[in-house]
Amino acid sequence: MNIVIASGKGGTGKTMVSVNLAWSISQSHNVHLIDCDAEEPNVHLFFPGERSEQPVTAEVPEVDSEKCTLCGACGEFCRFGAISVLTKSVMIQPHLCHSCGGCQLACPVDAITEVPRKIGMIRQSSPSPSLTVISGILDEGEIAAPEVIKTAKKAGEWDGISVWDGPPGTACPVIETMDGADVCILVTESTPSGLADLKRAASLAKTLGIPRGIVINRSDGEDGPTLAFCKEENIPVIMMIPFDREIAAIHNRGAILSAEKKEWKEKFIQLYEDAIAIAGGNA
Amino acid sequence: MKVCITSKGDLPESAAENRFGRTPFFVIYDDETGKVIETINNASVNDASGVGPKVVQMLVSKGVNVVITGQVGGNANQGLLTAGIPAYAFGEAETVAEAYAAYKAGTLTRIV
Numbered sequence: 502m503n504i505v506i507a508s509g510k511g512g513t514g515k516t517m518v519s520v521n522l523a524w525s526i527s528q529s530h531n532v533h534l535i536d537c538d539a540e541e542p543n544v545h546l547f548f549p550g551e552r553s554e555q556p557v558t559a560e561v562p563e564v565d566s567e568k569c570t571l572c573g574a575c576g577e578f579c580r581f582g583a584i585s586v587l588t589k590s591v592m593i594q595p596h597l598c599h600s601c602g603g604c605q606l607a608c609p610v611d612a613i614t615e616v617p618r619k620i621g622m623i624r625q626s627s628p629s630p631s632l633t634v635i636s637g638i639l640d641e642g643e644i645a646a647p648e649v650i651k652t653a654k655k656a657g658e659w660d661g662i663s664v665w666d667g668p669p670g671t672a673c674p675v676i677e678t679m680d681g682a683d684v685c686i687l688v689t690e691s692t693p694s695g696l697a698d699l700k701r702a703a704s705l706a707k708t709l710g711i712p713r714g715i716v717i718n719r720s721d722g723e724d725g726p727t728l729a730f731c732k733e734e735n736i737p738v739i740m741m742i743p744f745d746r747e748i749a750a751i752h753n754r755g756a757i758l759s760a761e762k763k764e765w766k767e768k769f770i771q772l773y774e775d776a777i778a779i780a781g782g783n784a
Numbered sequence: 785m786k787v788c789i790t791s792k793g794d795l796p797e798s799a800a801e802n803r804f805g806r807t808p809f810f811v812i813y814d815d816e817t818g819k820v821i822e823t824i825n826n827a828s829v830n831d832a833s834g835v836g837p838k839v840v841q842m843l844v845s846k847g848v849n850v851v852i853t854g855q856v857g858g859n860a861n862q863g864l865l866t867a868g869i870p871a872y873a874f875g876e877a878e879t880v881a882e883a884y885a886a887y888k889a890g891t892l893t894r895i896v
Contacts, residue, residue, distance in 0.1 A: 576841045582834020582859060585841040587867035594859055597834045 502662045504776050505537075505682035507706065509698030511669035513688045514718035514742070517752055518772075519666035520547045521759045522686075525769035526662055527632035533657040536636040537678040538668040539649040545624060546755050548634050552626035557637070557652045558617035559600040559645050564591045568612035575604035575613060600645060621649040623656050633657065647677035654681070662773075671701045676709070684780035685711045686739070686772070691724040699727070703734060712779045714739040716772070739775040740768065785815035787887065788843055789880045790853040794823040796881040800874045802854030805835035811880045812848065818888075822846070836860025840867055852883050856896055864896045871896035 506519045516538070523534035536544035545552070562575070562584055569591060576586040583597035584604050595618050605613040621639040628634060637653030639646050646668070657663055667678040679685060685706040689699040699715070706713050713736045717724055721744045731738050742748065751758050759766040790807035792799040801807040810824040824846070828835045836856070840863030843851065851864065851871040864871050872892035874883035886892050 573841070573845065576838075579838075580831070580834070582831075582837035585837040585863055585866075587841065587844050587863065589868075590866060592837065592863055592866045594834075594837060594862060597837070597859065 502684075502777065502780065503665060503682045504663065504773075504780075505665040505667055505679050505685050505711070506688060507667040507675060507679065507685055507702045508669060508688045509671055509700070509702035510689070510695050513690045513695055514716070515669070515688050516543050516547075516666055517718070517758070518686065518688050518716055518740075519664050520544060520757055521765065521769045522772055523632065523634075523664040524757050525759045525766045526664070526773050527629060528766065529770075531631045531633075531661050533633045533635065533659060533661065533663040535653050535657045535663060535665045536634070537650045537653060537665050537674070539621060539637040539639040539646045539653070539674065540668060542636045542638050544634060544666055545626070545636050547757055548626060548628040548632075549755075550626055550628060552624050552634075554622050554624050556619045557621040557623055557649050559598070559620045559648050560602065560615035561595045561598045561600065561618045562593055562604050562613045563616045564593065565612045565614070566590070568610050570610055570612075572609065574607045574609060578603050578607040596642065596644070600648065620645050623649075623653050625656065646674040650674055650677045654678075669698075671698075671705045675702070675705065679706060679709050679711060682709075682711050684776045685713050686716055686776060687713055687736075688716045688718055689727060690719045691717060691721065691727050696727050696730060700730065703730075703736060707734075712781070714776060714779045716740040716742065718742045719744040737775070737779065739779070740772050785850065786821070786846070786848045787813045787815050787850045787852065787884065788846075788848040789813070789874070789883050790851075791823075791880045794825070796820055796879065796884070798880050800852075800854070800877055800880050800883045804851070804853040804856045804860050804871075805839045807853070810843070812846065813884055815850075818884075834859065837863040840864055840869070843867075843869065850887075851896070852887055852892065861896055869896075870894055 536542045573586040624636045637649040790801040791809040812822040836859040877883040
């Protein structure tokens with residue numbers, strides 16, 4: 502059972518929901534919590550302690566100047582300006598490379614090979630015997646978040662329950678995160694931008710064929726337009742988290758709401774059960 | 785020698801363009817005759833990324849020896865350095881023709 506948390510808009514509470522959901526599930530099941538927000542991973546802040554790290558690499562081209570005829574085919578092919586054929590040499594700017602391998606295919610004399618280059622890392626810890634936390638961390642200034650996300654998901658792949666904390670937005674990193682999910686929990690807030698971005702994320706999940714449920718966070722009781730959208734799209738609202746100073750204070754000091762408040766542990770277990778129901782019933 | 789100037793239009797009277805990679809046009813002078821020999825519509829102007837190196841590669845294929853522009857970004861800078869093409873800032877010059885005249889007069893500042 503893979504549960505992905507998304508939102509469209511940043512700052513709606515994806516990590517808060519992911520952390521509390523995974524922690525609450527871990528009280529009775531084994532669970533893997535994967536931080537797929539590789540550009541700004543924050544899940545680990547809630548689980549300090551020992552962790553292991555391993556590098557993530559991406560394949561980038563290397564040119565054999567003995568074989569290269571400076572024909573220009575690789576540079577013509579590259580959409581990203583990562584490989585350019587200049588007066589007397591081929592210039593590679595690895596930070597622009599998307600690791601598509603196209604330059605290697607375009608080269609008529611097999612002068613290009615692919616070599617690994619570090620773009621990020623995977624950090625893994627076990628805060629409790631039933632909870633494994635894996636974070637995908639993209640190096641600053643790098644672009645290939647999907648590669649790091651894919652590697653983090655692969656590291657946590659298993660037959661049990663996984664919670665994938667997604668990045669904001671609706672572009673490549675989110676699509677990579679959503680890929681393979683059984684159910685998508687969309688976390689929103691009742692603001693115009695929260696709703697506008699929710700619509701985009703909901704549309705993306707629908708396009709990918711992932712069943713959806715919605716969590717309204719920081720609800721001030723004036724959720725009319727969001728509820729109307731959910732009704733119109735036939736997406737169930739499976740949790741309401743009120744706009745509450747105490748909840749914010751607990752979260753802001755890096756504590757886990759469910760661990761401090763028994764009623765929230767129960768609510769997040771219910772959220773898990775509702776997510777299973779939306780996914781089709783089997784955990 | 786071919787001297788390439790970034791331009792908002794395809795004429796010597798056109799305003800010089802401050803951006804290098806995303807300039808709409810390139811106007812190329814033959815330094816021997818002082819005449820415009822080619823204008824190029826920049827095909828990379830709306831590309832998402834990596835525009836600088838792509839433009840440098842295109843200019844290399846056109847045999848350009850000198851670039852005159854407003855500013856050059858980091859990726860393009862690396863490309864021009866590797867290709868051995870010097871770049872000059874057109875400074876106070878307003879049109880392409882004025883930029884070329886200032887280059888000939890030796891008053892432009894070299895930026896790459």
